Amino acid sequence: MMRMTMERTMRAGTGWLLALIALVAPSANAQLEITISRGVERPVPIAIVPFAWEGPGQSAPFDVSGLVTQNLRNSGRFSPMAERDMLSRPTRPEQVAFPDWRIVGVDALVTGRLMEEGPGRYTIVFQLFDVARSEQILGYRLTATESELRAAGHRVSDMVFEALTGIRGVFGTRIAYVNEQRNGNSRLYQLIVSDADGMDPQVIAESSQPLMSPSWSPDGRRIAYVSFEGGDSAIYVQTLRTGTRERVSNRAGVNASPAFSPDGRQLALVLSMGEASLNIYTLDLSSQMISRVTNSQAIDTEPVWSQDGRSIFFMSDRAGGPQVYRVAAQAGSRAERITREGAYNARPRISPDGRSLAVIHNDRGNFRIAVVDIQSGSTRVVSEGSNDESPSFAPNGAQIIYATRERGRGVLAAVSTDGRIRQEIASVDGEVREPVWGPFPLP
Amino acid sequence: MRRYSVVVTCLVLMLTLAGCGGRSATTLPDADNGLEGFGIGGSGSGASTTGVGGAGGIGEFADGPSQRLLDNLVVYFEFDRSEIRSDFNDILVAHGRYLADNPRASLRLEGHTDERGSREYNIGLGERRAQAVRSFLLLQGASASQITTVSYGEERPAAFGSNEEAWGLNRRVELVYRQ
Numbered sequence: 107m108m109r110m111t112m113e114r115t116m117r118a119g120t121g122w123l124l125a126l127i128a129l130v131a132p133s134a135n136a137q138l139e140i141t142i143s144r145g146v147e148r149p150v151p152i153a154i155v156p157f158a159w160e161g162p163g164q165s166a167p168f169d170v171s172g173l174v175t176q177n178l179r180n181s182g183r184f185s186p187m188a189e190r191d192m193l194s195r196p197t198r199p200e201q202v203a204f205p206d207w208r209i210v211g212v213d214a215l216v217t218g219r220l221m222e223e224g225p226g227r228y229t230i231v232f233q234l235f236d237v238a239r240s241e242q243i244l245g246y247r248l249t250a251t252e253s254e255l256r257a258a259g260h261r262v263s264d265m266v267f268e269a270l271t272g273i274r275g276v277f278g279t280r281i282a283y284v285n286e287q288r289n290g291n292s293r294l295y296q297l298i299v300s301d302a303d304g305m306d307p308q309v310i311a312e313s314s315q316p317l318m319s320p321s322w323s324p325d326g327r328r329i330a331y332v333s334f335e336g337g338d339s340a341i342y343v344q345t346l347r348t349g350t351r352e353r354v355s356n357r358a359g360v361n362a363s364p365a366f367s368p369d370g371r372q373l374a375l376v377l378s379m380g381e382a383s384l385n386i387y388t389l390d391l392s393s394q395m396i397s398r399v400t401n402s403q404a405i406d407t408e409p410v411w412s413q414d415g416r417s418i419f420f421m422s423d424r425a426g427g428p429q430v431y432r433v434a435a436q437a438g439s440r441a442e443r444i445t446r447e448g449a450y451n452a453r454p455r456i457s458p459d460g461r462s463l464a465v466i467h468n469d470r471g472n473f474r475i476a477v478v479d480i481q482s483g484s485t486r487v488v489s490e491g492s493n494d495e496s497p498s499f500a501p502n503g504a505q506i507i508y509a510t511r512e513r514g515r516g517v518l519a520a521v522s523t524d525g526r527i528r529q530e531i532a533s534v535d536g537e538v539r540e541p542v543w544g545p546f547p548l549p
Numbered sequence: 550m551r552r553y554s555v556v557v558t559c560l561v562l563m564l565t566l567a568g569c570g571g572r573s574a575t576t577l578p579d580a581d582n583g584l585e586g587f588g589i590g591g592s593g594s595g596a597s598t599t600g601v602g603g604a605g606g607i608g609e610f611a612d613g614p615s616q617r618l619l620d621n622l623v624v625y626f627e628f629d630r631s632e633i634r635s636d637f638n639d640i641l642v643a644h645g646r647y648l649a650d651n652p653r654a655s656l657r658l659e660g661h662t663d664e665r666g667s668r669e670y671n672i673g674l675g676e677r678r679a680q681a682v683r684s685f686l687l688l689q690g691a692s693a694s695q696i697t698t699v700s701y702g703e704e705r706p707a708a709f710g711s712n713e714e715a716w717g718l719n720r721r722v723e724l725v726y727r728q
Contacts, residue, residue: 293705316704318668338699339672360676360700363669376669380698382631382680384673405673421670428670452667466667473666493711495667514711540668 150270152178153187153207154216157232158197161222167252170220170230173259174266177277180303181267182527187212199233204240212237214270218262226252230259234266243269256306257547274502274546276302281498281507282310282320282329283518283541296536297331299346302500302543304531310344311351318540321373323366326545330354330364330373341375343391354391360384365409367435374399374409374418374435386420388435398437408453411435413460419444421452428452430465430478446483451476453496457503457523464497464506475508477523488525498542499523507531509539618643623707624682626720628663631677633685641682644724645689652692657725658682660700661707663716668702675700682722 154175159166178184193206196217207215218232233245246265250258257278264275281304285296295317300307311317315334322329323343330343339361344351355361359378366373373389377396386399386409400406404424411418418435421428427449431441445451450468457464460480467476467487475489475497491510498507500520505527507520512530516537520529531538621640624633633641648654660675679698686696708718 316701318702318704334699334701334704338697359698360672362672376673378673378676382677382684384676405670405677407669407673408667421667423670423673428667450666452670493665511711 149183149185150214151187151212152184152214152216152270153192153210153212154178155192155195155197155218156189157217157230158219160219161228166220167228168220168255168259170255170259170262171216171218173256174216174263177260177263177275177303178267180529182522182529183267183271199235199242199245202235204235204237207237214243214266216266220255223249228252228255228258230255230262232262234269256301260301273504276500276502276505276543276546278302278547279501280326280544280547281541282322282544283509284317284320284539286516286537286539287535288537297329299329299544310346310349311342319363320540320542321364321366322542322544323370324368324545325370325548328366328370330366332362332364341373343373354389354394355396363407363409365411367411368413368415374411374420376407376409386418386433388418399433399435400441401437410454410456410463412456419454419456419463421454430454430463432480444480444483445478445485447478447485448476451478451485454478455498457499458501459503462523464499464508466495466497475506475521477506486525488521488523489519490528491519494519496540496542500543501546507541507543509541615643615647619647622724622726624678624722624724625717626678626722628716628720629666629674631674631681633681641685642689645686645691648686648692648695649690652695655695655697655727656686656691657727658696658698659723659725660698660702661705661719661721661723662703663719664703664706664711665716668704671702672700673702675702678720678722682724 154171157171175186179186191210193210194203196202197219202215202217215235215237216232218230221229223229228250230248230250234243235241236243244265248258248261260278263277267275279302280299281302282297282299285298287294293314295313295315296309297311297317297320298307299310310329313333313335317331317333319332320329327347328343328345330341332339332341338356340356341354341361341364342351343354354373355375357377358380360376362376364373364375371391373391375387375389376384377387378384383403384405384407385401386406387396388399389396399418402422402424404422406420406422408421409418416435417432419430419432422431428451429443430445430451431443433439433441445465448467452466454463454465462480463478465476465478466473467485469487472492474487474491474494476485476487478485488506489508494508494510496509503523505520505522507518509516510519516539518531518538518541520531521527618640624637624641648656658679660679662671662674676698679700683696683698687693706719707721708715
């Protein structure tokens with residue numbers, strides 16, 4: 107059996123963040139709840155047997171197998187068996203009686219144990235079995251501190267998910283989003299980072315003035331965003347671990363839509379420089395030098411970098427309605443139009459394989475999420491709302507998270523890139539919007 | 550149309566002021582050291598500017614047609630447009646003349662849009678609207694140094710709801726006099 111250790115320091119700076127949570131209003135902890143509104147037609151039947159607890163006390167400090175069950179169910183690709191329907195509850199490989207599981211129609215089986223190794227130190231051992239073939243597909247041992255148990259549960263989920271679907275799991279990733287709460291005439295805007303399942307929300311910035319346009323650095327350590335806290339727009343880059351931040355642009359007029367370059371050294375951003383038009387610029391974060399990329403009388407905005415960092419996709423209304431263009435990241439090159447279908451294509455976000463863009467597309471009067479093939483320009487609508495916005499690819503490219511409206515409220519939703527699986531991610535209160543999916547956690 | 554008025558504005562400005570392109574293009578950002586990422590809010594209490602009537606600070610006219618025009622501090626727009634509607638001409642003429650007559654008065658133009666479409670595009674559209682009002686006021690003799698603009702896009706709606714009425718109220722530029 108392979109030995110594997112969770113060495114990732116858990117969202118370092120936990121102490122600071124906990125202190126923060128204690129400081130903010132309870133409503134700031136509003137968690138998101140995932141419901142599957144549409145899954146695959148034949149989700150994989152799987153049984154995740156409750157993990158044995160081997161340590162002091164009656165119950166484990168964290169329900170690892172419960173989290174794995176919830177994650178796999180929420181993915182829309184699995185139908186985990188209810189605990190009460192299980193004929194036996196093996197926790198070690200030698201206890202598994204495969205006929206018991208074949209008879210109830212289960213394709214895959216997960217067993218495991220959580221053990222206390224010392225004060226606050228735990229080991230998770232788990233196995234995944236192919237029931238039809240009566241064989242183990244994988245088995246791992248993970249170590250974790252108490253605060254890392256949730257992340258370790260996500261790691262287990264990711265490994266099971268990848269072994270059975272061939273797709274790298276994203277349960278251990280994080281998202282950032284904006285939440286607005288209104289109380290009479292007063293408004294509270296919050297920038298929140300949470301696990302991809304909406305758990306463990308942490309407010310990283312809050313203001314009575316709008317916050318918008320969060321963008322992850324490629325290493326997941328920093329977030330750039332726009333704040334109107336001083337009465338005008340300004341772009342900030344904030345380090346998540348420490349909470350320290352730097353204002354990188356507060357030029358006259360509009361400062362908008364920051365996007366980190368793939369190497370994390372530059373930001374693409376949008377400035378009006380006191381004019382009525384918006385143009386794309388790049389900002390070198392170490393020298394703070396800006397260079398102009400586009401030069402139009404139009405609204406050029408929503409830049410996003412190509413994988414190799416050489417070009418920038420952006421939206422422009424230079425030809426009338428908003429369409430997506432591509433331009434070399436150096437100044438003076440000509441922009442080439444990418445979107446061909448429909449009168450409105452905006453807010454491009456690139457897929458991890460670099461081949462497609464998720465956009466907001468006007469679909470017969472409804473603003474919906476569509477996936478555009480960059481090479482051919484062909485466009486496929488994948489969402490069903492009337493005012494869907496802010497699409498963002500999961501780092502595995504298999505899902506797109508976006509904002510939608512439900513009963514007059516802004517909520518988050520996710521859809522598989524092929525449009526087949528839909529998840530609604532409902533928050534307890536507030537208007538939730540502008541979700542952006544962070545990168546895979548660093549190894 | 551829009552470009553034409555910008556050109557005209559520019560000509561007027563060049564004759565009267567330093568010209569359109571006179572701002573420095575690469576202002577170095579101020580370092581914002583020591584500020585924790587959290588705890589941004591609070592301070593601003595934020596120019597809650599939705600006060601349509603009761604224009605404090607511009608009560609120098611006696612009550613009359615001009616004053617009534619000056620009481621209008623919101624200009625509305627058609628969907629996805631930034632041209633000044635003709636029904637707002639008189640109001641903006643009055644504000645432009647007021648600024649010309651009161652060089653110490655200063656005005657902040659806050660551009661807004663309805664909720665439809667992309668948020669970033671709406672930031673651009675709100676700025677375009679604020680700039681359209683600014684150009685109009687400059688043509689009436691206001692000076693560039695009296696007017697600043699900001700675009701909130703769809704982030705600060707005046708009316709909630711996803712219907713024509715709310716959208717119409719949200720497509721606006723608010724005129725906020727200072728001091």
